[in-house]
Amino acid sequence: MDVAVKTSVSVCQEPFDLAAELRTLTAGRTDIGAVASFVGLVRDLGHGAAQPLLSMTLEHYPGMTEAALAEIVAEAGRRWSLLGVRVIHRYGTLVPGEPIVLVLVAGAHRGEAFAACEFIMDYLKTRAPFWKKEATAAGGSWVDARDADDAAASRWSS
Amino acid sequence: MVKVLYFAGLREALGTAGEDIALAAGVADIAALRRQLAARGEPWPALARTRNLRVALNQTLVDESAPLADGDEVAFFPPVTGG
Numbered sequence: 001m002d003v004a005v006k007t008s009v010s011v012c013q014e015p016f017d018l019a020a021e022l023r024t025l026t027a028g029r030t031d032i033g034a035v036a037s038f039v040g041l042v043r044d045l046g047h048g049a050a051q052p053l054l055s056m057t058l059e060h061y062p063g064m065t066e067a068a069l070a071e072i073v074a075e076a077g078r079r080w081s082l083l084g085v086r087v088i089h090r091y092g093t094l095v096p097g098e099p100i101v102l103v104l105v106a107g108a109h110r111g112e113a114f115a116a117c118e119f120i121m122d123y124l125k126t127r128a129p130f131w132k133k134e135a136t137a138a139g140g141s142w143v144d145a146r147d148a149d150d151a152a153a154s155r156w157s158s
Numbered sequence: 159m160v161k162v163l164y165f166a167g168l169r170e171a172l173g174t175a176g177e178d179i180a181l182a183a184g185v186a187d188i189a190a191l192r193r194q195l196a197a198r199g200e201p202w203p204a205l206a207r208t209r210n211l212r213v214a215l216n217q218t219l220v221d222e223s224a225p226l227a228d229g230d231e232v233a234f235f236p237p238v239t240g241g
Contacts, residue, residue, distance in 0.1 A: 040241050058240065059166055061233060064217035089240060101241050121241060127219060129233075130240025131166035142167040145210070145237030 005077065006084040009069040011060060013092040016102050025084045025104050032083050032106045036113035038121055040101040042094045045143070051136040058091040058100065061129035065089070072123045076105070079119065080112040087120065089130065119156055126153040160191070160226060165235035168211075171204040181226065188213050188232060189222035210237050 006025065018039060026032050044053040073085045084106035094100060103120050107113040132143040163176040182194045192213075196206035205211070214233040215224045226232070 060240070061163070061165055061214070061217070061235070064214055064233070067217055068219075125241040126238065128240050129165065129214070129235065129238055131236065132239045133166070142236070143239045145239050149241075 007073050008086050010088045011065050016088045021086050025086050033108045034110040034113040035106045036117040038103040038117050039099050042096050042098045044096050053096050054135045055093050055095050057093045057133045059131045060091045064129050068128045076116040076120050080116045082107050122152045125149040161231045163233040167236050187225050
C-alpha cells in the first residue's frame with residue numbers, strides 16, 4: 001500500500017460506531033469508490049431455550065493481538081490495491097447482539113474491497129489471539145475452534 | 159530465563175497466566191520447553207494433552223521447532239476463536 005493509504009487497528013472494550021468509522025476512513029477522499037464493511041456480533045450458539053447465552057467474554061493477548069491484526073492488514077495490502085483499512089476488535093464481557101468486530105476496507109472498486117474484507121476476517125479468525133468464553137446459567141465454557149474457519153483461511157493460500 | 163504465558167482454557171487448567179522459567183539443560187526449542195513444563199506433575203500434563211496447542215514466540219505464531227534464546231517470550235494457547 002502506498003503512503004496515501006490509511007490503515008488503523010484497535011483492540012478495545014468500548015463499542016464502535018460504524019457510521020463514524022466510515023466517515024473517518026473516507027474523509028476528504030475522492031479516490032475511494034467502494035467501502036466493504038463487516039460487523040461480527042455476539043451470537044447465541046444455540047444450547048437451547050433452557051440455556052440461553054447470558055454473555056460472551058473475550059480474552060486476548062495484549063501486544064500480540066495488535067501486531068497480528070496489523071500484519072493481517074498489511075498482508076491484505078500486499079494482495080490487493082487498497083485505499084484504506086480499519087479494524088476494531090473488542091474484548092471483555094459482551095451480551096448477545098453486541099458487536100464484537102468491525103472491518104472496513106476501502107478501494108477504488110468493489111472487487112478488491114469485498115475480497116480483502118473477507119480475507120481479513122478469515123485470517124483474523126485463525127491468527128489473531130482472541131478466545132471466547134460463553135456464560136449460560138449452567139456456567140462458563142470456552143468456545144471450540146471450528147474446522148470451517150481453518151478451511152476458510154486456507155483457501156487464500158496458493 | 160524465558161517468560162512463559164498461558165491463555166484461555168489452558169490458563170484456567172494450569173491455574174496461572176504465566177511465569178519465568180529457567181531452561182533446563184538441553185532445552186533448546188519450544189517442543190523441549192513444553193516437555194520440561196509438562197513433566198512437573200499435575201496440573202502441568204495438561205500442556206502435553208491439549209489438542210492443537212498453538213505457540214507464539216515473541217508474539218508471533220511459530221512451530222514448536224522454533225529455537226529458544228534467553229529473554230524470549232513464549233505463549234501457549236488453544237486454537238483462537240475471535241471474530
